Amino acid sequence: MRTAAYLIKKLLSASVTLAIISLLIFGVFQLLPGNPATIILGVDADPLQVQALSEELGLDAPPLQRYARWVAGLFSGDLGRSVRYQVPVIELIRQSLPVTASLAALSLLVTVALSVPVSIYLAKNNNKKLPTFISALMQVGIAVPSFWLAILLVMVFAVVLRWLPSGDFVPFSQSVSGALRSLILPAAAISIGTTAVVIRYLKNTMLDQLSMDYVRTARSKGLGKNKVLYRHVLKNALLPAITMLGMIAVDVLGGSIIVENVFNLPGIGRLIISGVGNRDFPLVQGLVFYLALTVVVVNFVVDLLYAAVDPRIRLK
Amino acid sequence: MKTRKERNMKNFKRIIAVALVGILSLSAGCAATQKEAAPENSVPPVTESASPSAAQSTPASDVTVRVALGSEPDNLDPMLSAATDTAAVMMNVYEGLMGFDQKGDFIPAIAQSYTAAPDGLSYTFTLKKGVKFHDGKDCTAKDVKYTYEKLAGLTGEKPLNSTLSQELVKVETPDDYTVVLTLKQRDAGFMSKTILSIEEEGYADNSTKPIGTGPYKFVEYIQGQKIVLEKNENYSTIAERKPTIGKVEFVIMTDENAKLMALKSGNLDIAGVSAPNAAALGDDFSIVQGPQNMVQVLALNNAVKPLDNLKVRQAINYAVNKDEIIGAVVDGKGTKVESFLSPSMATYYNDNIAAYKTDIEKAKSLLKEAGYEKGFDLTITVPSNYQTHIDTAQVIKDQLAQVGINVNIQLIEWAQWLDGVYTKRDYQSTIIGHSGKLDPQDFLNRFTSTYDKNYFNFTNPDYDKLVTEAAATTDISQRAALYKQCQQFLVDQAASVFIQDPHIIFAVSKKLDGLQIYPVTFFNMSDIHVKS
Numbered sequence: 001m002r003t004a005a006y007l008i009k010k011l012l013s014a015s016v017t018l019a020i021i022s023l024l025i026f027g028v029f030q031l032l033p034g035n036p037a038t039i040i041l042g043v044d045a046d047p048l049q050v051q052a053l054s055e056e057l058g059l060d061a062p063p064l065q066r067y068a069r070w071v072a073g074l075f076s077g078d079l080g081r082s083v084r085y086q087v088p089v090i091e092l093i094r095q096s097l098p099v100t101a102s103l104a105a106l107s108l109l110v111t112v113a114l115s116v117p118v119s120i121y122l123a124k125n126n127n128k129k130l131p132t133f134i135s136a137l138m139q140v141g142i143a144v145p146s147f148w149l150a151i152l153l154v155m156v157f158a159v160v161l162r163w164l165p166s167g168d169f170v171p172f173s174q175s176v177s178g179a180l181r182s183l184i185l186p187a188a189a190i191s192i193g194t195t196a197v198v199i200r201y202l203k204n205t206m207l208d209q210l211s212m213d214y215v216r217t218a219r220s221k222g223l224g225k226n227k228v229l230y231r232h233v234l235k236n237a238l239l240p241a242i243t244m245l246g247m248i249a250v251d252v253l254g255g256s257i258i259v260e261n262v263f264n265l266p267g268i269g270r271l272i273i274s275g276v277g278n279r280d281f282p283l284v285q286g287l288v289f290y291l292a293l294t295v296v297v298v299n300f301v302v303d304l305l306y307a308a309v310d311p312r313i314r315l316k
Numbered sequence: 317m318k319t320r321k322e323r324n325m326k327n328f329k330r331i332i333a334v335a336l337v338g339i340l341s342l343s344a345g346c347a348a349t350q351k352e353a354a355p356e357n358s359v360p361p362v363t364e365s366a367s368p369s370a371a372q373s374t375p376a377s378d379v380t381v382r383v384a385l386g387s388e389p390d391n392l393d394p395m396l397s398a399a400t401d402t403a404a405v406m407m408n409v410y411e412g413l414m415g416f417d418q419k420g421d422f423i424p425a426i427a428q429s430y431t432a433a434p435d436g437l438s439y440t441f442t443l444k445k446g447v448k449f450h451d452g453k454d455c456t457a458k459d460v461k462y463t464y465e466k467l468a469g470l471t472g473e474k475p476l477n478s479t480l481s482q483e484l485v486k487v488e489t490p491d492d493y494t495v496v497l498t499l500k501q502r503d504a505g506f507m508s509k510t511i512l513s514i515e516e517e518g519y520a521d522n523s524t525k526p527i528g529t530g531p532y533k534f535v536e537y538i539q540g541q542k543i544v545l546e547k548n549e550n551y552s553t554i555a556e557r558k559p560t561i562g563k564v565e566f567v568i569m570t571d572e573n574a575k576l577m578a579l580k581s582g583n584l585d586i587a588g589v590s591a592p593n594a595a596a597l598g599d600d601f602s603i604v605q606g607p608q609n610m611v612q613v614l615a616l617n618n619a620v621k622p623l624d625n626l627k628v629r630q631a632i633n634y635a636v637n638k639d640e641i642i643g644a645v646v647d648g649k650g651t652k653v654e655s656f657l658s659p660s661m662a663t664y665y666n667d668n669i670a671a672y673k674t675d676i677e678k679a680k681s682l683l684k685e686a687g688y689e690k691g692f693d694l695t696i697t698v699p700s701n702y703q704t705h706i707d708t709a710q711v712i713k714d715q716l717a718q719v720g721i722n723v724n725i726q727l728i729e730w731a732q733w734l735d736g737v738y739t740k741r742d743y744q745s746t747i748i749g750h751s752g753k754l755d756p757q758d759f760l761n762r763f764t765s766t767y768d769k770n771y772f773n774f775t776n777p778d779y780d781k782l783v784t785e786a787a788a789t790t791d792i793s794q795r796a797a798l799y800k801q802c803q804q805f806l807v808d809q810a811a812s813v814f815i816q817d818p819h820i821i822f823a824v825s826k827k828l829d830g831l832q833i834y835p836v837t838f839f840n841m842s843d844i845h846v847k848s
Contacts, residue, residue: 034735043738043750047768049398049478084390084399095539151573158581166577168567169541261571264578266540274387274570 006307014300021292022074026067029281035059040083040279053083057282070285079286084278089286092271100260100267102172103190104252106183110191111198111248118195119202124229126207135203141196146255150189150262157185169265186263190255194248201244205237239310246302250295376846377547377562381828383839384575384587385543385566392537393522394513395467395476404837405543405566409450410513410528411553413441413460413495419662420609420754420835422507425553426455426514426529427495432790436502439510443493447553449516450533457489462517464497480509502788504795508755531559531842542567545841557842564841585825586844591647594821602824606833607651607817609660610751611759612705614696614712614813617744619773627686629810633672634679635719636712636813645707650816655803657752657759658817660835663792664756666800669807679719691720695744698725699733704818705747712747741771749818753836757787760802763811774811 032039037053058066073080079089118134125131158166164185170178209215210233218228257269264270268287275283389402394410397403415425427441447455468484469475483503488496499506514529515522526534530553532545543566547559567584569575576593578584579601594603614636622628642650651659654671683689694716696709706727713723728736737743752758761767764783765775782805786798806812824831830843 032731034731034739038734038739039731043734043748043769052478085388086391086396099540151577154574154577154581158583159577162581166574166581166583168578168583171538262574262577264567264569264571264574266568270540270570277570278387 003307007304010300010303014296017296018293021296022071022289023067025285025288025292026070029285030063036281040281042279056083074289079290080282082275082280082283082286084275084280084283089283089290092283093268093287093290096266096268096271098172099169099265100253100256100269102179103183103186103256103260103265103267104249106187107190107194107252107255108245108249110187111194111252112245114191114195115198115202119199119206120229120234122199122203123206123210123233135200138196138200141192142200144193146189146193147258147262149192150186150259153185153189154262166263169263182263182265186256186259186265189259189262190252193255194251197251198241198244198248202237202241205240206233209233209236239306242305242309243302246298249298253291253294376560379561379846380563380565381561381841381844382565382567382583382585383841384569384578384584386588387570388540388568389537389543391523392526392534392543393515395463395515396523400837404839405545406513406526406528407530407838408532408545408564408841409526409530409534410515411530412511412513413443414507414510415554415557416511416754416834416836418832418834420660421663422510422754423554425511426460427510430510436499436504436788436790438496438498439506441495441497441510443495444553445493447529448550449519449529450527450548451516451519453516455514455516455529456492457495458492459514459517460495461487461489463512463514464495466515467512477509477512483509502790504787504790505755505757508753511754529553531557532564535563540568557840559842560845561841566839579823585828586831586839587823589821589823591649591821594649594823595647597823600826602826603821604824604831604833605649605819605821607658607660608751608820608833608837609658609753609835610749610817611653611656611658612650612708612747612749612815612818613656614708614815615746615748615772616810616812617741617771617773618775618811619741620744622686622688622692623744625686626810627682628688629812630672631679631682631686631688631719632716632721633810633813634675634682635716635721636815637674637715638815640715641708641711642816644711645704646816646818649819649821651819652816653814655806655814656750656763656812657756657799657803658835660817661752661754661756664796664799666803668800669804671807672810676718683719683721688720691722693722693724695724695726697733697737697743697746698727699730699746699748700727701730702747702749705749708747708815738769738771741773743771747815756799757783760786760799760806763806772812774806774809776805776809779805779809 029036035050035054037050037057037059041050041053054060058069061069070080077090079093081088082092085092122131122134154166157164165182169182172179206229210229215228215233218232219225256267257272259265260267260269261273268291272284272287275287385405386401387399389397389405390399391397391402392406394403394406397406411425413425413427413430414422417423424444426443426447428444430439430441432439441460443455443457443460449455464480464484464487465471466473467475467477468480470484470487475481483499483501483506485498485500488498490496516527519527521527531548531551533548535544535546537543545564545566547562551558567578569578569584569587572590572593575584575587575589576596579587579597589597594605597603614632616623616629616632618624618629638652642648642652653659654669655666657665659665659667683691696712698705698709700706706725709723709725713725716723733746737746750759750762760783762770763772763774764770764780765777766780779802782798782802786795786802789795789798806814820833822831822833827847828844829847830845832840832843834840
C-alpha cells in the first residue's frame with residue numbers, strides 16, 4: 001500500500017512539473033512581440049505568404065485557446081507541425097531519436113564502464129601519488145566544456161591524424177562498425193566530463209563509507225579488505241550514484257545538443273538548432289517540450305529505482 | 317536523508333534549469349545563425365571533389381564532389397518547396413521555361429524563345445525539341461501546362477504559388493511545342509516566374525524520387541545527411557551546362573565549425589564560409605566571393621525630424637564613408653553600392669549614378685543650411701542578432717561624430733525590430749540588409765508610397781509613377797532605363813544611405829575550378845570542373 005502511495009505521489013509531482021513546463025514553453029513564445037509569421041519569414045517575404053502562414057499557425061485564435069489546443073494535442077501525442085518541413089514534429093523526432101539515443105547510450109555506457117573501476121581503485125589507494133594525480137586530472141575533466149573537447153577531438157583525430165571521420169554519419173542500419181566509428185568521438189567528448197564527475201562523487205562516497213562503524217565491525221569480525229569493499233561499501237556507495245546517474249543522463253542529453261552540431265550528427269540536438277536557425281517555432285516548441293518530458297521521465301524512473309534499491313525510502 | 321519535499325523541489329529546479337538552458341541556448345543559437353545578414357541569400361553551398369588520388373588520374377566523370385548544404389531540404393518537389401537553399405540544389409535536377417545567368421539575365425532553357433504580346437497580357441513560349449525528363453519521356457507543352465495550372469490553382473485545387481494564383485488566367489497549348497500564358501494584368505516582373513521548375517505531367521513522386529530535365533539526376537536523399545546527384549549523360553537543354561563532374565553529394569551541415577573541420581579533413585570540397593573562416597583556411601582552398609544580391613542600408617525614417625529635411629539626409633550621405641565601412645566590417649569583402657539595387661542585377665543596376673562622395677565640409681555646410689549647425693542626436697536601432705550591422709553602426713557613429721551628429725546605438729531583439737521598426741515604423745534610423753530575387757521590382761518597389769512595408773516612410777508621387785511604369789514595361793532595355801532612373805531618384809532624394817552588398821564567400825578545393833556566384837542562390841554544378 002505504501003509503495004502504491006509513493007508511486008502516486010511521484011506521478012502527481014511529475015504531472016504538475018510537466019504542466020508548469022508546458023505553460024513556460026508556451027508563454028515564452030507569446031512574449032515575442034508582433035506576428036510570429038513575420039518573424040519566421042523575415043523581411044523578404046511577400047504579404048500573402050505571411051497571411052497564409054498566420055492562418056496555418058492558427059494565430060487568429062486568442063492565446064488561451066491556442067494553449068488549450070496545443071495541450072490537447074500533447075495528450076494525443078501530437079507535438080505540433082513543423083513549418084519548414086511540413087510534417088508532424090513527432091515524425092521528425094522519430095527520425096532523429098535513434099541517433100541521439102545511441103549517442104546517449106554509448107556515452108552512459110562509457111561513463112559507467114570507466115568510472116566504477118577507477119573510483120574503486122582511487123578509494124582503495126587514497127593518498128598515494130598516482131591516484132592523487134588522477135584525481136587532479138578529474139578536476140580538469142570536470143572543468144572542460146564538452147563542445148570545446150569535441151572541437152579538439154575532431155582536430156586531432158579527424159583533421160590531423162585522419163583516423164576517424166568528421167561530419168559523416170553512418171546509420172546503424174547501414175553498417176554497425178561504421179556507426180560506431182562515427183559515434184566514438186562524440187561519445188568521448190560527452191563522457192569525459194561526466195566520467196570525471198561520477199568518479200569524484202563515487203570515490204568520495206566510498207571513502208565516507210569506509211570510515212563508518214560497520215566497516216570496522218566487519219573488518220574486526222575477520223572479513224577481508226576487498227570483501228568489505230565490494231560487498232558492503234560499494235553497494236552503499238552505489239545508492240546515491242543512481243540519483244547521480246539520473247542527473248548524468250540529463251547532462252548527456254544537454255551535451256548532445258552541442259556535440260551533435262560539432263560532429264554533424266543528424267540527431268535531436270541538430271534538429272533543435274536548425275529549428276532555431278529557421279525560426280521554426282512549432283518545431284522548437286515541440287522539441288523543448290519533448291526534452292523536458294524526457295527529463296521528467298528519467299527522474300521518475302530514477303526515483304523508482306532508488307525506492308527499489310533502498311526500501312527505507314518508500315517506507316518512510 | 318533529505319525529505320521528499322526537498323528532493324521534489326530539487327528535481328523541479330533541475331527540470332526548470334534544463335528547460336531554461338534549452339530556451340537560452342535557442343536564443344543564443346538565433347544570434348549565431350542570423351549573424352550574417354540575409355538569412356535567405358547568404359546561405360553557402362558548394363562543392364568539392366574527390367579523394368586525393370582523383371585529381372591526378374581519374375576522369376572527371378568518376379569524381380565525387382562534396383558540397384556543404386546549410387540546412388535540411390524542406391521538400392524535394394520544387395512546387396512544394398519554399399527554401400532558397402533547397403532550390404539551389406534542385407535547380408540542378410529541374411529546369412524552367414527560362415533559366416538565368418550570373419548577371420541575373422534570363423536565358424532560354426526548356427523554352428527556346430518567347431514573345432510578349434504588345435498589350436503585355438500574354439506570353440508565348442516556343443519549346444525546344446528533344447528535351448527529355450530523366451525517365452526518358454519527352455518534355456512537351458502538356459508538361460508546362462500541367463505545371464503552371466497546378467501552381468496557379470487553375471485545376472480547382474489550392475494554388476501553390478501566390479503570385480501566379482493572382483496573375484495567371486489561363487494556359488493554352490496550340491501544339492506540342494507552343495505554350496501561351498495569359499495574365500490578368502500587365503506585369504513585366506512575370507518573367508521571374510518563368511524559371512519555375514517544370515514537372516512531368518501526372519508524375520506524383522517528385523517529393524521522394526524527383527524527376528526533371530536538368531543536368532543532374534537525383535540518386536538519393538538520406539535524411540539528416542545528404543542529397544546525392546549524378547551526371548545526366550543525355551543532357552541537352554542548355555549547351556553550356558553539360559555536366560562534367562560524375563557525382564555530387566550535398567552534405568547537410570548546420571554548424572560553421574563542423575564545416576571548417578570537414579573542409580580541413582578533406583571531407584568537403586566546397587562550402588560557404590564566413591570572412592574570418594575564409595582567412596583561416598589559408599592556401600589549401602581557393603576563395604571565391606562576390607555580391608549576393610543584397611543591399612545593406614542605413615534606413616532613414618523620412619517622416620521624423622530632422623530626417624524629414626532633404627539637406628539633413630544629404631549631409632548624412634556626405635558624412636558616411638562606405639569604403640571605410642567595407643574595410644572595417646567585412647574585411648573588404650563587399651561591393652559598394654550607391655542606390656537600392658545590387659550590382660548582381662547587372663542589366664538593371666545603374667553603375668553611372670551621380671552619387672555622394674565623402675565630404676565632411678560639404679556635410680557641415682548642408683547641416684548649417686538646414687539649421688542644425690550644432691548637430692543633433694540620432695538613434696540607430698540595430699537588430700542585435702546581426703553582428704555585421706552592429707559593427708557597421710559603430711563605424712557610422714564615429715563618422716557622423718565628425719559633423720556633429722551624436723549617434724546613439726540601440727540594440728534590440730529581432731522580433732522587436734520586426735514589430736517596432738519594420739511594421740510600426742517607430743524609429744529614427746536602422747541598419748538592415750534586403751535581398752532580392754530576379755526582379756529589380758523586389759527592391760525598388762519598397763520605396764513606393766503604396767508598399768505596405770515602406771518603413772522608410774518615403775513618399776513621392778513622381779517616384780511611384782516611375783516604378784509603376786517600369787513594372788508594366790516588357791521591353792527589357794526600356795525597363796532597365798526606367799529602373800536606372802528610379803535608382804538615381806532615390807540618390808537625389810537621399811532617401812537613405814545605401815552602403816554595400818556584403819559578399820557571399822565560398823571555399824573551394826584547389827582540385828576544382830569554375831564556381832560561379834548567381835544573384836539567386838544556385839549551386840550550379842555544371843560550372844564546376846576538375847582542374848587539369
